[in-house]
Amino acid sequence: MGSYSFFEEYNQEVTDSLKNNFSEILKGIGEDVKREGVLKTPERAAKAMQFLTSGHCQDPAEILRSAMFAESYHDMVIIKDIELYSLCEHHMLPFFGKAHIAYIPNGHIVGLSKIPRVVDVFARRLQVQERLTHDILECINDTLKPTGVAVVIEAAHMCMMMRGVQKQNSVTTTSGFRGQFEKIETRNEFLKLISSDLA
Structure with missing residues (x-):
């Protein structure tokens, strides 16, 4: 055994x-x-x-607060290619893909594993991709209070692939930016980094 x-x-x-x-x-x-x-x-x-749907019973902000550390680091922190799986609230069919998240600390950093956990909490609810993007963005922004947050989600939706328009190769991209990432140069740096493979 x-x-x-x-x-x-x-x-x-x-x-x-x-x-x-x-x-x-x-x-x-x-x-x-x-x-x-x-x-x-x-x-x-x-x-x-x-x-x-277990995310309805969890507090994502508390997950972040449980691993916040005072640190004088003020450059971009990126966690990309975070796998996510969620259920569309319209048909209760899965949508799945990747989240790319960045923040610029403002006196505090957070344990790296906590960002993917926040993604899981919000993904494990009946969702739409647009709200999922917003929920993650605002949770990080409100809890860590960084100088900037960026969230990009790329996902395939089974409600589009299995029924309805039945388009198997379509991918939906949503994004949200706060603070420093609303500046075009900071946003472009983030988008360039998440789309490149660093050696």
């Missing part, structure tokens, strides 16, 4: 309620809920939905 174990805790009352709802959905689309392949699907879907 291996030493690896993975544990997720779910609210049993919520799980049972969602399980019943997913069972009704399966019946509604003509599935046989007694069929072996989907016998446990309602419970799996109930747990998956709780995980994928």
Whole structure:
């Protein structure tokens, strides 16, 4: 037996309620809920939905505050290619891609792992990409109070790829800038750095 174990805790009352709802959905689309392949699907879907929307129960600002350090660094800090997975609130289908985030410290820096965690918290909610971009931007800006923040998100949307217009190769890009990044030269430096591979 291996030493690896993975544990997720779910609210049993919520799980049972969602399980019943997913069972009704399966019946509604003509599935046989007694069929072996989907016998446990309602419970799996109930747990998956709780995980994928768990960001509603988390405070992203507190995540940042838990690892803020006084530091006199005043140049750009960039974390790029942060993977993100979210659910579109219109069709509850996934959209996924990458976030590129930069900030210019103003007396405080933050632990590098906290920025991707903030992305996860906001992504694990029913979202639209535009609001996701804004949420991340404002959280960092309001909590760290840097001299500038920049957020760019590039994502593919399954609601465009699997249904509707069915365009498999389209990518949506959204961006937001505050403070120093509203200056064209600072913004261009950021955009150049996230689009290049540094040796």
